[in-house]
Amino acid sequence: MTGTTSFDLPTYLEAERQEVDAALQRALARLVASLPPAVAAAVRHGVTSGGKRLRPILCATAYRACGGVAEDPAVYDLAASLELIHAYSLVHDDLPCMDDAALRRGTPTTHREHGEPAAVLAGAALIPAAALQALEAAQALGCARATSLAVTRTLLEASGAGGMVGGQWLDLMGEGHSLDGAALDHLHGRKTGALLAASLVMGGLAAEAEPAVVDALEAYGTAIGLAFQITDDVLDATSSAEILGKNPSDVVLDKSTYVSLHGLDAARRRAREVVASGLNALNAARVRAPALSGLAHYVVERDR
Numbered sequence: 001m002t003g004t005t006s007f008d009l010p011t012y013l014e015a016e017r018q019e020v021d022a023a024l025q026r027a028l029a030r031l032v033a034s035l036p037p038a039v040a041a042a043v044r045h046g047v048t049s050g051g052k053r054l055r056p057i058l059c060a061t062a063y064r065a066c067g068g069v070a071e072d073p074a075v076y077d078l079a080a081s082l083e084l085i086h087a088y089s090l091v092h093d094d095l096p097c098m099d100d101a102a103l104r105r106g107t108p109t110t111h112r113e114h115g116e117p118a119a120v121l122a123g124a125a126l127i128p129a130a131a132l133q134a135l136e137a138a139q140a141l142g143c144a145r146a147t148s149l150a151v152t153r154t155l156l157e158a159s160g161a162g163g164m165v166g167g168q169w170l171d172l173m174g175e176g177h178s179l180d181g182a183a184l185d186h187l188h189g190r191k192t193g194a195l196l197a198a199s200l201v202m203g204g205l206a207a208e209a210e211p212a213v214v215d216a217l218e219a220y221g222t223a224i225g226l227a228f229q230i231t232d233d234v235l236d237a238t239s240s241a242e243i244l245g246k247n248p249s250d251v252v253l254d255k256s257t258y259v260s261l262h263g264l265d266a267a268r269r270r271a272r273e274v275v276a277s278g279l280n281a282l283n284a285a286r287v288r289a290p291a292l293s294g295l296a297h298y299v300v301e302r303d304r
């Protein structure tokens with residue numbers, strides 16, 4: 001298994017976050033220029049009010065692990081397209097018709113701050129902006145036309161009916177019902193796992209990696225997506241609004257979770273097992289990247 005001992009993950013995460021934030025500022029400058037001020041303010045709120053930037057960091061890390069050129073800023077423009085989709089999903093997820101949340105990342109949610117119409121339009125504006133951003137960034141990286149299309153397709157498929165939106169629907173329908181393990185895995189594989197796996201695949205595709213390597217990145221991404229969600233459930237059950245920056249909501253919304261299904265200890269154990277299986281997939285494809293190993297452990301050891 002790839003080791004983590006000599007890798008300084010906190011320093012890596014901070015440096016990556018700064019690159020991603022700079023790319024997001026470039027994207028915002030373009031996007032808000034053509035939006036009415038009220039919607040532009042809601043977009044800024046949704047995109048810039050914090051967040052771990054995990055998806056873009058995974059994308060840029062995968063790109064480099066596959067031999068991509070590290071210094072090229074276009075890789076962060078590509079990576080930022082994932083964060084634009086993620087930001088939209090959080091803005092819409094918090095709406096009264098969805099989770100009806102008041103707090104996100106330690107600040108009032110976008111609709112609480114800017115009103116529902118601006119929040120709905122802000123989220124909607126982010127979707128095509130993300131697609132354009134992915135396409136143009138892949139082209140700027142010098143990807144072949146077919147690769148640029150494959151990168152963009154990966155982002156859109158993971159975000160759509162077969163991925164995040166479909167998973168969100170299953171999540172809403174599951175409220176008040178007792179879901180079994182297979183149903184939970186399926187729901188979260190679509191709602192959370194698809195975009196996380198797409199982050200890795202987009203990075204690999206943009207670096208023109210071999211299909212077997214892209215498959216291994218996808219397997220790793222799917223595994224850490226599941227581990228991420230299990231950890232989310234553990235944190236929802238054990239942490240506080242002060243640390244999480246949002247109100248724990250699984251019990252209030254009567255959701256089935258990995259904690260309600262397995263209990264805390266078994267849920268934590270499963271998250272670690274799933275991470276190990278993801279790292280094994282990378283190893284089998286000879287993808288040696290301490291950052292990917294560090295990120296996998298971070299996903300289950302994080303506190304927010």
Ligand code: GRG
Pocket residue numbers: 050051052053054086088089090092093098105164165168191192232304
């Ligand atoms: C069109 C109304 C409408 C809905 C679209 C909203 C939606 C469908 C789907 C959202 C699904 C969703 C919220 C997925 C993300 C789940 C999740 C684990 C979010 C937290 O991610 P982190 O921890 O957040 O990476 P930070 O704050 O660090 O960026």
